[in-house]
Amino acid sequence: MITLQCLLEFQSEEDRRKVLDLMRRFSSAERYGYRRLLEGWPREELKKHLAQIFQVNTRYADDAVLKASAVLSSCRKRGQNPTKVVFGGRGLFEKLKKKHLNGPRREELEREWREKRQGNLYSRGDKRKQGNLNLRFVWIKGELYLRINVGRREWVYARVVRPAKREKDKWIGFVWDLYKAERSGEWFPYDVELKLKNGEVYAHVSVDEEFPPAVITLENGVIGIDVNAYPFHLALAEVSPDGNLVGHERISLHELLSADRDKREYLAWQVAYQVVSLALGKGKAIAMEDLEKVPKGRRGDGFPKLRQKLQRWAYRSVLEKIEVLARRHGVAVEKRDPAFTSVIGKFKYAPQYLVDKDVAGALVIGRRALGFEEKLPEAYRCLLRDEEFLLYALAELEEKVKKLKRELKGEENEWRKKAIKAKLKATRGELKTLRAHLRALQSGEGEPASRQPADRWKEPVRGRLSGWRIKAWRVLSAALTVPVLEKFSHVKGTVRDFSPLRPVLVSGDWERAARRSVPVPSAGAAVQECS
Structure with missing residues (x-):
């Protein structure tokens, strides 16, 4: 997706006022729609509701819901609290909360805050609607204009001001594509978003980028x-x-x-x-x-x-x-x-x-x-059938649980307590996984005998990890992380040295790995560095 920016020049102050009023109503619809989405409103019902309240057409209303949904989705992906979102920017909001701020500086911040809160308008592209229904680029007497739908059968035409900045400016390609579409009638979709900045209205145009066919596969x-x-x-x-x-x-x-x-x-x-x-x-x-x-x-x-x-x-x-x-x-x-x-x-x-x-x-x-599927190495398979090792791993995990409980009891700092509780919860989960595996093994409900025991490490097999393989890797992680790796971790907070697992991987010698207390000096140097 390529996004290009251009300045809009209005033919009259009346046209500018109509567009700014539309931008204000759309911005309000977006914020209102966001709150309703948090309450669980369905999209279709919310679209009709916004169109009626804010006096915008249903396509603008639907685009407001789309923008609000994008904010909500992005917020959840980043792990933030959706109810704490501040439209207009939290940084500006926090600055304006400071009571000692006054004079020209405060006026400038308030203007910027209003522009970010109220100066937005968005219309998604549609190939069937000549590229865009509400915000459409048109040619008038050889000049490029943006036609803005401001009401029922009412449009404002703003001249596009955007000089080419360099020879390979992508704006040149976009304008040429518009010119060809105008002549041929073969339109392409483009999203347009209007933003108010420093008193000027800018249009941000987003189009899908066409890539050449891949030559390196x-x-x-x-x-x-x-x-x-x-x-x-x-x-x-x-x-x-x-x-x-x-x-x-x-x-x-x-x-x-x-x-x-x-x-x-x-x-x-x-x-x-x-x-x-x-x-x-x-x-x-x-x-x-x-x-x-x-x-x-x-x-x-x-x-x-x-x-x-x-x-x-x-x-x-x-x-x-x-x-x-x-x-x-x-x-x-x-x-x-x-x-x-x-x-x-x-x-x-x-x-x-x-x-x-x-x-x-x-x-x-x-x-x-490349299509390879990872199988559990044979040495690890044998390890997960070795009751002596599993009992040793259980004992180590139980000992860690006791140690974390003692640390939690003696810790007074609330933040450190939370960290210890998180470790305790994770260790208990590993302990539960290992106990369940050991019970299944002792009752004869282990891995089906029909499974091939050989580990074809480099065998090209298409597809995802099956459920039983995922479970095997989980059990292996629980059995090796604390009992073997964390026992001799030489980097505080995380394990970086996995060389103790080499004797286990090669020969299944877990006792040697458990006794080892120092890292291998050459770990990480066995493979040539990329130039």
């Missing part, structure tokens, strides 16, 4: 991307067509944390250029997580609050830019469900290749894009 492998909140970075894994790890790289995103909005956008584009340049140099497609399917703050890295905060803006913005830039350069982009990629990566591939869990997660995403 999955045939040569992929660059898998995993997004991580701790440390705050992108992990890249170069995956060969047969599903093996060829190289890996890490791109830090810490600069984005302290940057303002404009600089953050610039830095995000720089990160996107780095990733796409790597893909072009290696001749590989790009595989990334489908963030629509990621429950924020539940990726199991020990920092759900931090992940939730950062993913509100950073990850989605960076990945969207990578996708757009890659498609512009003819690089195929595959988006996959990230479910269990971190768990599979850290238990199966981190000890195998001696890399961290982030690179291992990126490898799993890349393999999933």
Whole structure:
């Protein structure tokens, strides 16, 4: 989606007044509609209600509901409280609450607040309605105008002021497409949103971008991307067509944390250029997580609050830019469900290749894009049938529960208490999972004998993880995380070293892994770095 901006020049003050009044009513309808959506009103009923109250046509009313729905959906995805949304911007709202602020500065803020609250008008595109029904671009005597529907069979025509800024300005292409559509009658949809800023009315036009056909496909492998909140970075894994790890790289995103909005956008584009340049140099497609399917703050890295905060803006913005830039350069982009990629990566591939869990997660995403299905290694299968190990793991988990209870009892700080309670809840969940598995094993209700015991690590199988495989990975995570990994974690707050699992993965020697108390010095250096 490309968004272009142009200034509107009205023919008279009366025309300008009519448009501003419409923008005010539409903005009110959007805010009113948002509150009704929180109450559970259905869209069709709300649309008719808004049209009647705010005296706008039903299409404007429906677009107001659409905008309100987008705000509500975005708020929920970011983990924010929908009832706390402030239309016009919380930053401005907090500044205006300060009683000591007065004079020209306060007047300027109040003007900006009114413009953001009342200066909005939106109309979605429709190919059947010559591109847009309510806000339509038309040609009059060789000049481009925006026709604005301000009432029943009443329109205002505003001249479009938008000089081309450079030779490859996308505005030139958009105007040419409008000219061709006018001549041929083959229209394309474009969304138009009017915004009031510094007393001027601007039109923001959004059209779908046409990408060239992909010339770099999955045939040569992929660059898998995993997004991580701790440390705050992108992990890249170069995956060969047969599903093996060829190289890996890490791109830090810490600069984005302290940057303002404009600089953050610039830095995000720089990160996107780095990733796409790597893909072009290696001749590989790009595989990334489908963030629509990621429950924020539940990726199991020990920092759900931090992940939730950062993913509100950073990850989605960076990945969207990578996708757009890659498609512009003819690089195929595959988006996959990230479910269990971190768990599979850290238990199966981190000890195998001696890399961290982030690179291992990126490898799993890349393999999933290539069509590989992850099976539980045979050594882990045997481990989950070993009652001696399961009883040991249960004892370790029970001991951790007791320890957390003692910490909770002696802790006076309320915030630390909440953190301990969260850990206690998670540990109890793992304990419950492991107990259920042990009971099923002792009663003879384990994995069906018809399952193939061999683990074909590189076998290309299409499809998603089946239910019994998901359950097996959950049990494995509960059995190994606390009893083996967290027991000797050398990084406070999270486990980064998965080398203790290598003897378990290779030979099933869990006793050796449980006794080991120091990290492998060369962990993470076994695979050549991407240039």
